[in-house]
Amino acid sequence: MPETGHALTLLFAKGFGLFYLLALSVGTLIYAFWPGSGKRFDHAAKSVLRGEDQP
Amino acid sequence: MVAKLTRAERQFALILLGLMALCGLVMAAGANDDLFALHGGLILAVAVGLSFLVISGLDAPEPPPERLAEYYDAPSRVAIVLTMGWALFGLAVGDWVAWMLAYPHLTVDAAWASFGRIRPMHTTGVIFGFGGNALIATSFHVVQRTCRTRLAGQFSPWFVLLGYNLFCLLAVSGYPLGITQSKEYAEPEWYVDLWLCVVWVTYLVLYLRTLAQRREPHIYVANWYYLAFIVVVAMLHIVNNIAMPVAWNHSRAYSAFAGVQDAMTQWWYGHNAVAFFLTAGFLGMMYYYLPVRAQRPIFSYRMSIISFWGITFMYMWAGSHHLHYTALPHWVQTLGMTFSLVLLVPSWGSAANALLTLNGAWHRVRDDATLRFMMVAAIFYGLTTFEGSFMAIRAVNSLSHYTDWTIGHVHAGALGWVAFISFGALYSLTPALWGRQRMHSAWAVEAHFWLALAGTLIYVFSMWNSGVIQGLMWRTYDSGGTLAYSFIDTVVAMHPYYIARAVGGALFLAGAGIGAWNVWMTIRSPDTVSQPAGGDRPLTILAGE
Numbered sequence: 001m002p003e004t005g006h007a008l009t010l011l012f013a014k015g016f017g018l019f020y021l022l023a024l025s026v027g028t029l030i031y032a033f034w035p036g037s038g039k040r041f042d043h044a045a046k047s048v049l050r051g052e053d054q055p
Numbered sequence: 056m057v058a059k060l061t062r063a064e065r066q067f068a069l070i071l072l073g074l075m076a077l078c079g080l081v082m083a084a085g086a087n088d089d090l091f092a093l094h095g096g097l098i099l100a101v102a103v104g105l106s107f108l109v110i111s112g113l114d115a116p117e118p119p120p121e122r123l124a125e126y127y128d129a130p131s132r133v134a135i136v137l138t139m140g141w142a143l144f145g146l147a148v149g150d151w152v153a154w155m156l157a158y159p160h161l162t163v164d165a166a167w168a169s170f171g172r173i174r175p176m177h178t179t180g181v182i183f184g185f186g187g188n189a190l191i192a193t194s195f196h197v198v199q200r201t202c203r204t205r206l207a208g209q210f211s212p213w214f215v216l217l218g219y220n221l222f223c224l225l226a227v228s229g230y231p232l233g234i235t236q237s238k239e240y241a242e243p244e245w246y247v248d249l250w251l252c253v254v255w256v257t258y259l260v261l262y263l264r265t266l267a268q269r270r271e272p273h274i275y276v277a278n279w280y281y282l283a284f285i286v287v288v289a290m291l292h293i294v295n296n297i298a299m300p301v302a303w304n305h306s307r308a309y310s311a312f313a314g315v316q317d318a319m320t321q322w323w324y325g326h327n328a329v330a331f332f333l334t335a336g337f338l339g340m341m342y343y344y345l346p347v348r349a350q351r352p353i354f355s356y357r358m359s360i361i362s363f364w365g366i367t368f369m370y371m372w373a374g375s376h377h378l379h380y381t382a383l384p385h386w387v388q389t390l391g392m393t394f395s396l397v398l399l400v401p402s403w404g405s406a407a408n409a410l411l412t413l414n415g416a417w418h419r420v421r422d423d424a425t426l427r428f429m430m431v432a433a434i435f436y437g438l439t440t441f442e443g444s445f446m447a448i449r450a451v452n453s454l455s456h457y458t459d460w461t462i463g464h465v466h467a468g469a470l471g472w473v474a475f476i477s478f479g480a481l482y483s484l485t486p487a488l489w490g491r492q493r494m495h496s497a498w499a500v501e502a503h504f505w506l507a508l509a510g511t512l513i514y515v516f517s518m519w520n521s522g523v524i525q526g527l528m529w530r531t532y533d534s535g536g537t538l539a540y541s542f543i544d545t546v547v548a549m550h551p552y553y554i555a556r557a558v559g560g561a562l563f564l565a566g567a568g569i570g571a572w573n574v575w576m577t578i579r580s581p582d583t584v585s586q587p588a589g590g591d592r593p594l595t596i597l598a599g600e
Binding site: 028 | 276277356369372390
């Protein structure tokens with residue numbers, strides 16, 4: 001029954017799709033701005049500069 | 056390259072090549088159609104050629120065990136040479152197609168030289184040949200340096216690199232013969248697709264194993280982008296190419312999808328090929344080579360993470376904007392349009408991050424053409440992603456779709472972003488990997504930069520003009536309510552822009568030619584600098600393990 005298939009897909013996309021992407025955004029923001037992570041990120045950002053590719 | 060492998064690995068390579076030759080022989084001898092037989096013969100020839108290479112080095116002495124404490128750059132070096140080779144091929148064919156559009160008699164009345172067969176040779180040559188090899192070369196380099204460990208395989212990097220180039224060769228040689236499944240950017244037929252699948256999974260396993268052996272606690276963000284590129288391209292490639300061959304010995308196959316489902320699957324693939332092949336991988340390149348070249352850490356590491364997750368999860372939904380005003384359900388079109396608009400946020404996040412990293416190093420940008428390549432790439436990335444979001448709006452798309460505006464948009468991205476960041480990365484990488492202080496000729500890098508920039512601007516502006524004129528002429532009605540222009544009127548109006556586009560392409564090609572010469576001369580020139588002790592090695596040595 002193609003009609004049901006379309007209706008279900010619609011419900012899935014507009015229901016689950018919305019909330020999972022919202023949750024993902026919140027999760028990403030929490031991960032990126034977690035108070036303790038700043039030092040780790042600074043270390044990572046500077047870690048590539050030790051290399052040999054200097055001009 | 057063979058001398059770096061152990062005896063056992065060389066024997067293993069010979070066994071694999073023997074199997075490949077057998078496979079090619081069976082394809083050639085048992086083929087149901089001539090095209091399949093030709094490809095079988097090509098596979099056989101490649102296998103025999105590579106076997107000669109392995110046999111000639113079979114009795115070379117075992118490589119010293121100390122090599123395992125060093126980075127494994129030989130595959131990247133070969134990949135750089137292949138990158139420049141494919142760049143010249145893909146750009147030359149592209150310019151040929153451009154002149155053909157301005158002067159159609161250049162088809163020389165031969166089936167193989169028709170637009171429909173030459174054009175995919177251009178797109179595959181530049182996207183997969185040039186772009187793919189640049190991604191393999193840089194991903195192998197970046198993952199080792201950022202994880203401070205050697206690649207987690209001795210033989211598999213060669214399998215990935217050469218196997219991938221065999222895929223490109225089979226694809227590009229098939230088009231003039233007429234082998235295509237007619238899916239844009241996924242033209243190769245089923246047996247070539249299966250081969251790429253094997254190569255790609257090997258690439259993924261190699262990359263994951265190298266990451267697992269890292270000696271840095273945190274995985275640097277460039278690797279996230281490279282990994283997204285590898286994982287998602289595998290996913291897209293497998294789903295979009297599900298097909299049933301006519302027979303095991305026939306080149307033709309039929310897609311598992313039909314009608315609007317086929318169109319949606321194809322553009323889910325097509326748009327995400329842009330997102331993960333032409334964007335995520337090259338963002339990985341940018342997040343490593345731009346800070347290193349500018350000698351400044353990335354402006355905001357947090358922003359790079361937010362942009363990463365934004366791009367990874369939102370691009371997946373944007374593909375349906377390629378199917379506005381089609382049989383695709385209206386809400387799916389709206390979904391694609393909405394996600395395309397939201398995508399501007401993470402896209403501009405990365406573009407701004409790159410430019411803000413350079414803020415304070417503008418003197419370097421002025422003096423160093425290599426860094427300038429990367430800066431222009433970031434600008435074009437910002438420009439193209441804005442344009443893409445704009446064109447995805449249904450009302451705008453009604454003017455732009457099916458016109459040259461799309462071609463202009465694609466080339467702003469492909470030339471201005473992808474090629475510029477690749478050339479910037481290659482000019483950083485080539486001297487480093489061959490132990491040279493700098494590129495052979497700084498003047499040649501400058502010349503390449505200005506030729507490439509002039510070529511890109513001429514190309515993009517001519518296609519913007521041509522596209523908008525074309526779109527407006529198609530929708531102009533006269534007072535009687537009928538269309539004011541016939542189709543051929545629009546073709547005549549586009550002619551001058553087609554010539555300008557071909558001239559722009561020729562400039563870009565000339566720049567790449569200078570670049571290829573410069574890379575070659577850097578490889579050949581004798582000035583070797585001794586690496587500082589303990590400088591460019593995996594961390595085991597530094598820790599004295």
